[in-house]
Amino acid sequence: MEEQSLEIWRNANFKRIDARLVTFQRTHNCQSESTYLDAYGPSCYLFVCKNPPKSLAINHKGQWQKPQGAIAIYIPPFSIVEWKLPKCHFSWEGFNFSQPQEGLPKQAVYFSWQKEFQINSTQEFINTLKSIAKFYPGYKEDTHNLEAIKIKEFIDNHFQKEFGLEELAKTMAMSRAKLTRIFRKSYDLSPIEYKNRVRIFYTIQKMLEQSSIITELTFDSGFNDSSNFNRKFKSLIGEKPSVFNWQKK
Secondary structure, eight states: OEEEOOOTTTTOEEEEOSSSEEEEEEEEEESSOEEEEEEOOSSEEEEEESSOOTTOEEEETTEEEOOOSSEEEEEOTTOEEEEEEOSEEEEEEEEEESSOOTTSOSSOEEEEOOTTOOOSSHHHHHHHHHTOSOOEEOOOSOTTOHHHHHHHHHHHHHTTSOOOHHHHHHHHTSOHHHHHHHHHHHHSSOHHHHHHHHHHHHHHHHHHHSOOOHHHHHHHTTOSOHHHHHHHHHHHHSSOHHHHHHHTO
């Protein structure tokens, strides 16, 4: 089975609904059975799939959940989500919400999508989520490992600053090997891989909010080298940041 990054914005069609909410649509063409592991940045996302493939699955603590029928998955800030897709072709709609709201789930969840749901404003986005009677857990991580949680929280709070594995290990008062082992066991990513993905999603959020200068985003997100940023962005999203920044306008 092939493991990839989820290129959720590649060739997507964008539309700004209001100052805080952007919607985008995409047709996903999966050439083979694949898993997609993603670490999201400091904003919220909602993905809606009205006709998902039957074998679509979401990893919750090592158990693959298989939603039935039209579904939506809500992803709050700094979430890690793993998907499994068969060879398939399907369409979905996404929403990017830049400011987290009190009263919404704190971890990734999915729920049944109803025909009567309409999202034409930030308030309708919030009201729809608050009206859901039953959520199903959609987050990957095992939240019982307190050391892994502390490492993740430090990265979430400091991802814009420059630090490597050595500095992170000293801050956490453990060896680099132990730090990496603990984090990867809970999240299936190394701490540095996670930090870089959060940075990339942060730059995507900024591009969606406003016209952006790529060089400024590079340093604002914590990267200190433009070529490294361009390489990491293309690896995760599937295209250069300059191409994405132009297409989403």
